[in-house]
Amino acid sequence: MIRLKHVVLGAVGLPIVILLGAWVGFFNVGASSGHWKVTAWFLQLAMRSAVRTYALAVDAPKTLDSRGLPAAAGHFARGCAICHGEPGEPRSPAVMRMLPQPPDLALTVGDWTDAQLFRIVKHGIRFTGMPAWPARDRDDEVWAMVAFLRELPKLDANGFRDLALGGSQPTAPAALADCTRCHGGHGGGRGDLVPALAGQKEAYLFASLQAYARGDRTSGFMALPVTGVDPADLAALARHFAAQPSVSADSDQVPAEVIGRGQQIAEDGIPERNVPACSGCHIGSDKNPLYPRLDGQHAAYLERQLKLFRSESRGGTRFWHIMATAAQRLTDDDIRAVSAFFSKRSAGPQ
Amino acid sequence: MSANVGLFLLVGCAFCFFAKSIGWAAADELGEPRATALGLTIAPTTLTAPQPDNSAALRDPGGGLSLFLRNGCGACHTIRGTNAHGTIGPDLSHLGSRTAIGAGVLPNTEEAIARFIARPDLLKPGVRMPAFDMLPQTDIQAIARYLKALQ
Structure with a gap:
């Protein structure tokens, strides 16, 4: 017959016995024999249930x-x-x-x-x-x-x-192969969300790589390739892609009025909403070399970056907060228009 | 007891005010001929002699105008006679002849302009202009010197 005395004794004694067992090394942590069936069952149950429960709070898009x-x-x-x-x-x-x-x-x-x-x-x-x-x-x-x-x-x-390595050159050095896998052999950017690097300003590319390496600009995709790379190699990679001839990125059709609206924002800003003209920093060869060139960049990439700036989820060079300030004043439609405009703008010499 | 506290606060305020006015007085002097003694290279004539609009704006011996345009200031500010046509921020065409800057919170000195460019938010709460303290101090000073010279 179980008495209160036994319950109390068990509640106090059992943790002590388990702790003692752990301290003397009773529990085998070797992986050779696998889990007991009951442990494996319990761990699976706990893991699957936790994923299921915590996923309830995830707002999944209808289409990926x-x-x-x-x-x-x-x-x-x-x-x-x-x-x-x-x-x-x-x-x-x-x-x-x-x-x-x-x-x-x-x-x-x-x-x-x-x-x-x-x-x-x-x-x-x-x-x-x-x-x-x-x-x-x-x-x-x-x-x-x-x-x-x-x-x-x-x-x-x-x-x-093809999907994963389509742009890689097997003979390229490892650090470069890490870039070309997503950015393409000629730096054009594979997929609309990956930026074209070809013809971008060298100082901007180098500063961005350093920002990724320091964690000032966050990206899981970029974290792997930049980690542990020698700064001199980062500089060489920036130089390599800056020297590639720039290519016009997007071929998709955008209504002319959207591009026209984008041009207006880019050249005149939206004064009534305190949006400065993009051209003040991003058009012209006399601009700060840490301000990126946007001509011919993928529209989807530009849109994504502007939205990240807007939600203050994107750092970058030491000038990033200037862009964040401007992006916070843009609507989704503004962002779409201005991104489309720059993606269609000639990447030729200015 | 409460009289003591009041006295203490009063002395404290007086001290702050005194310290501030000394700082401003020192800043004011930067534009004066004594500035050369402080190691600054401003020709007093540029500051005092009123000049016609366009030619004054385009004179850029210290590189301040090109730094101004290069860093995108022209997207928000206008300086007549130059490529700066922004309408979001104040027109800076005659900044040097104003008595105060930052909506009246700062005396119009080169040093105050430089402080404003670096951290406008500290000097004018709620300001729309972002801080430019990531620019090298020498660049900020060159821009401030150029702006102060716009009479």
């Missing part, structure tokens, strides 16, 4: 944006495939003996909803080795990864390589 696929695929190849496998590549036996074994995502991604995948990619999973997304305020990148994960089961080896 496919414009970020090349960058997301490139990131997957560089950062994720080593554990989760990629089409046509057998995983390392070392990875297969990890505890828990990382899932082959092509097979398991269907078990999760978009919101649940977002939750896992953004926050990682404790005790499993699955890391959180390197940039906390870049949900747009996390959604790009989710969109890619949905594509993954449909990709064969060639399809995956």
Whole structure:
């Protein structure tokens, strides 16, 4: 018969016994024998339930944006495939003996909803080795990864390589190959959300790379390639892409009145809303070399950056807050128009 | 007791005011001939002699105008006779002849203009102009010197 005395004794004694067991090293942390069945069951239950519950707070878009696929695929190849496998590549036996074994995502991604995948990619999973997304305020990148994960089961080896590595030159040095994977061999930017680097101002490119390396400008996609790269190499990469001939990026049709509105904002600003003219900083060869050239840049990239500036989620060079101040005065329509205008503006010499 | 506190506050305020007025007096002197003794390279004639609009604005011996345009100031400010046509901020065509700047909170001296360019938000709460303290101090001073010379 259980008495109150026993309950109290158990409540006090059991934690002490467990602590003592941990202290003398009773619990085997070796991965060789795997978990007990009951432990594995419990951990799975806890993990799946937590993802399901926390994903309730995630506001998933109705359709996933496919414009970020090349960058997301490139990131997957560089950062994720080593554990989760990629089409046509057998995983390392070392990875297969990890505890828990990382899932082959092509097979398991269907078990999760978009919101649940977002939750896992953004926050990682404790005790499993699955890391959180390197940039906390870049949900747009996390959604790009989710969109890619949905594509993954449909990709064969060639399809995956084309999507992930389409721009790479296998012979290029590693640091450059890291760039061209997303920015293309000639720096034109693969996918509308990846900026064209060709012909950009060298000082701006170098300052931006340094901003990524310092964490002043956050991006999970950029965090991997810039980490640990020698500053002299960053300078060389900036020089390389600045010297590439600039190419006109977008070919999609935009109504003329949208471009006209964009031109008006770019050249005259919106005085009644205190929006300065973009041209004051971004048009003309006599401008500060840390102010980027925007001519011929991808419209979708410009739009994304302006919105990040507007929500103060984007740092950059030491001048970033000037752009943030201006962007906060822009509506979505203004941003669309002005981005379209610059994407169509000739990238030729001024 | 409360009399003591009142006295203390009064002395404190007086001290602050005194300290401020000394700072401003020192700033005022920068524009005077004594400035050369302080190591500044302003020719007093540029500051005092009124000049016709356009030619004065385009005179740019210290590079202040090109720095002004290069850093995008012209997107918000107008200086007649130059490429600065912005209408969001105040027209600076005759900044040098104003008695005060920053909506009257600062005396119109080169040093005060430089302080305003660097951190307008500290001097004029709610100001729409962003801070330019990321510019090298020498650039800020060159721009301030140019603006002060606009009579």
